[in-house]
Amino acid sequence: MSGEPKGGWRQRLAPRVVATRLAMVWLLLASPLLLAHSHVVATQPADGEVLQQAPSSIAFELDAPLRLTRFALSGPQGEVPLTENPVGGMAKRHEGEPAQALPPGDYRVEWRGIAEDGHTMSGDYRFSIRE
């Protein structure tokens, strides 16, 4: 057959050669496990917490840095603006302060961001303020 090395592939695919190459690949398995995805380790207020008074700030903390792209607080009257735009920061802890007083009701904090390895992540948590 034209253009084909004579007997080369048969030699290269001999069982001993293939076994050696597979062994080399498997040796690479010995490298330590690294870089799991970020996980939420704490939120402020805690997820599902019922508060007697409005919190002065909302926050969440991860076990690895995340570049924040969205941090939104929504309540009974819709989305609540924050005093500063937290978008863009690469950190483990992200925090924001509501720009207005929070009336009693149910609230949801939603966040999104991009991790150092390029994975996009999102999450949310809820809390309530009693009358």
Next chain:
Amino acid sequence: MEALTLVGLEPWAVGRILCLAGFYASALLAVGGVMFRFAFPALPIGETVVLERGVLMAAGVGIGMLLLLWLLQAGYLGGGSLTAAFDPVLLGIVGESAQGERLRLALAGLLLLAAMRLKGRLRSASHALSGVAVVLVLLAFARVGHTRGDAGQGFLLIAHLAMAAFWMAALPPLYRLLRQDIPDDSPLSQLRRFSRFGGGMIALLLSTGIALAVWLLGGKVAALWQFAYGQVLVLKLALVGALVGLGACNRWWLVPGLARGERHARRRLRQSIVGEIVLMALILLVAAWLMNTSAPMG
């Protein structure tokens, strides 16, 4: 604490998965097409021309998918809106991230693939430039996700993808050769050649895939059913098993049948190759889904 779900079932998330699968398919077809072109120098001239055009077309689609993915990522990260998709700040954040690095590497590699068509005195340069292009595109895959920051696992992924790309890109030309009513044994000789490559190709594809899976599952077999990532991986493994089964069927049953001049062997081989193409498409879709799922490693 329980692993996070990285993707909600919202339109922007689904769009990202489909676009990522489209990028995988087109980029791997382009890269694999170049590898196939150089591994099969005795292809009929007409088929070589079709193959080269296919590579350029796949590279163009891959670039389009990359740019669309950039917008979809920004849109998703901004909360899922068209305004967010065109927000310069969010586009900048995506561009500066590992995804931006993948975009730049893949873009450079896909553009450089055009060097494959250099002729005459530049032919030797075409081989070198095509090789660089292939490495750039495959490296782009390893720079995002779980393999980023681990050279060993990145190398495994590159080897895994190179074999997948070669297999994927070989299917359309082999199918076309079987459709043509060529009197000589050209299809048979190319199929036999592919079968000879097949042993090493599948061995490397499976060994690197298993090694990566073991690493991503944190060495825990139970992770296959305890985590969403493991469950999606089981689906991918089932599809890969079916694909390898079809390949084995071709290697040990249909190609020898064609050599013996059996009736319907040519038609059955064509049907088998179509089956392989469908399975490949499903595997890419599941792979894109996996890329958006948190692995239980560590």
